[in-house]
Amino acid sequence: MSSSAKNPGKLWCKINVCGQNYEVRLVDKDDTKDIDGCEGLTIHTKNMIYIKDNLAPDRQDDTFIHEVLVHALLEASGASHVLREHLKITEEQWEHFEELLARLYSPALLSLLKTSNLIKLPEKPESVVREMGLKQKAAKRKKNK
Numbered sequence: 851m852s853s854s855a856k857n858p859g860k861l862w863c864k865i866n867v868c869g870q871n872y873e874v875r876l877v878d879k880d881d882t883k884d885i886d887g888c889e890g891l892t893i894h895t896k897n898m899i900y901i902k903d904n905l906a907p908d909r910q911d912d913t914f915i916h917e918v919l920v921h922a923l924l925e926a927s928g929a930s931h932v933l934r935e936h937l938k939i940t941e942e943q944w945e946h947f948e949e950l951l952a953r954l955y956s957p958a959l960l961s962l963l964k965t966s967n968l969i970k971l972p973e974k975p976e977s978v979v980r981e982m983g984l985k986q987k988a989a990k991r992k993k994n995k
């Protein structure tokens with residue numbers, strides 16, 4: 851059995867974070883209940899990042915930065931452990947702090963990356979873009995009924 855068979859949603863890209871290969875996947879709540887109630891999710895033990903597939907493109911980019919450059923990078927680099935030790939806080943307190951940091955930091959990072967043209971966010975595969983377009987049209991039709 852191929853490993854992709856059990857992975858939910860569609861592959862956006864693969865990304866190397868401090869030597870760890872992460873898969874970034876676009877998912878909806880029918881693909882996995884894990885995404886229910888959030889826009890993105892990083893599962894460190896699986897090197898997996900889920901991003902909700904029906905967000906506005908800019909929001910998807912923001913979520914990408916939030917998950918990759920904050921959650922995945924802090925964990926994979928070891929920075930989360932060092933900072934937690936240094937701050938002498940519990941795992942739960944750290945998780946709360948990390949989330950606040952992510953919310954504060956990712957819009958600034960996204961804006962910097964987009965306006966400076968230093969780095970381009972990974973393109974979504976053609977098939978994914980097409981399918982998302984069809985989904986949005988279907989959602990609009992449903993809404994207009």
Ligand SMILES: [Zn+2]
Binds near residue numbers: 916921949
């Ligand atoms: Zn977060």
